[in-house]
Amino acid sequence: MKTPSRLRPLVEDCLIDEVLSQLMSGKEADVYVVRSGSKIRAAKVYKEAAKRSFKKAVTYQEGRKVRNSRRARAMEKGSKFGRQQQEDTWQNAEVDALQRVSRAGVRVPETFGCVEGVLLMELITGEDGHVAPRLSEVSMPAEQAIEDHDVMMQYVARMLCAGIIHGDLSEFNVLVDEYGPVVIDMPQAVNAAANNNAEEMLKRDINNMRTYYGQFAPELLGTRYADEMWALYADGHLKPETELTGEFEDPTDSADVDGVMLEIKAALAEEEERLERIREAE
Secondary structure (H helix, E strand, O other): OOOOOOHHHHHHOOOOOEEEEEEEEEOOOOEEEEEOOEEEEEEEEEEOOHHHOOOOOHHHHHHHHOOHHHHHHHHHHHHHHHHHHHHHHHHHHHHHHHHHHOOOOOOOOOOOEEEOOOEEEEEEOOOOOOOOOOOHHHOOHHHOOOOOOOOHHHHHHHHOOOOEEOOOOOOEEEEEEEEEEEEEEOOOOHHHHHOOHHHHHHHHHHHHHHHHHOOOOHHHOHHHHHHHHHHHHHOOOOOOOOOOOOOOOOOOOOOOHHHHHHHHHHHHHHHHHHHHHHHHHH
């Protein structure tokens, strides 16, 4: 096919030898199948902010740090340079997130660099050599659904231990090959420790997985991995090797109303005695 203009710089730099086909067009990027030497890879071409339809991007970017103070000031002012820096930060966030969660033991596509708004990465394929299907296109027996759901819960926990929440995890952002699930699409990855919406986003990610796999294994619909995982994380007890159960009990400790009233009465009595001593001293 004809080489798209956004991919020409990579062809000129010999990072890509040939563009074979367009794989998909998404809300924040277009993806192409390309050949690099003897390797078939994927080239993700990020759309410009004005053309991107990803909603509430600012919500996801909360807590992301920009090390260069000049860049940070420009981004705050919204200058042309600042807008470009925002784009670079958005794109590089995915590279950083993919590399960090990969080191944490999560299966994601290997990255080979991000050049001028194009991320070159591994193309995930199935046994037949064709592009691996999305989870949304896959059906499975209950036993397989339970096994893959368990894998995904491990992946989400490992990401969280690495300080990252996917933020848009669903059956549309997971591929499936012969080895199991592969997590994709992470430009919106959330800083777990610095984003005020982290808990909400984590629970949404986990519950999306529960709902999808629960179609094939209804017993998963009663699990509470989201509450369990966040409680462990908030208490500092979540580790990559933590064995999750999917069970969680809401706090049942009721307020000791009688005890509180007794303390209030004692305080009032003490204050009354103090005032009485003041009156007697006058």
